[in-house]
Amino acid sequence: MGEVVAEVSRRLPTAEDTVAFGRELGRLLRAEDLVLLAGPLGAGKTTMTRGIAEGLGVSGRVSSPTFVLARVHPAGPTTAERPDPVPLVHVDAYRLGGDLAQLDDLDLDADLDRSAVVVEWGEGIAERLSADHLVVRLDRLPDDVRVVDLEPSGCWTDRLPATRLAG
DSSP: OOOBOOOEEEEEOSHHHHHHHHHHHHHHOOTTOEEEEEOOTTSSHHHHHHHHHHHHTOOSOOOOOTTTSEEEEOOOOOOSSOSSOOOEEEEEOGGGTTOHHHHHHTTHHHHHHHSEEEEETOTTTGGGGOSSEEEEEEEEOTTSOEEEEEEEETTHHHHGGGSGGGO
């Protein structure tokens, strides 16, 4: 695995701030990017993914894929901002319970070659898909403010500091 650098932390006071942060992240993503969303129930993982989808410009409504495990959102149209549109594979690993065989059955390695892959509840199992990944840890405080901590690994250790996400 790649080197993990110090976390970057930001406060997101509203759900719209969570979507906006996700949108910023989505604009950075390209094929072969792996993002792992971690945090307790209700922390905002699916809300963050909605923003990521908007930033990528993908098609389709984003909702939690808990019962289907994975949803593919086709790449949007070519734009000046995104001349090479990238599809989004949105995975909810909650029901996998750490079962690596079920994760392998999803064949995410093949998807990762041509898509950005976002895995909710993937920490501890999905990192093995790529040494180059970004863990986005969300926590919900008692006043409903979300705190997001970014933990880059591999190529993200160089990419993250050069972005607005780093603060």
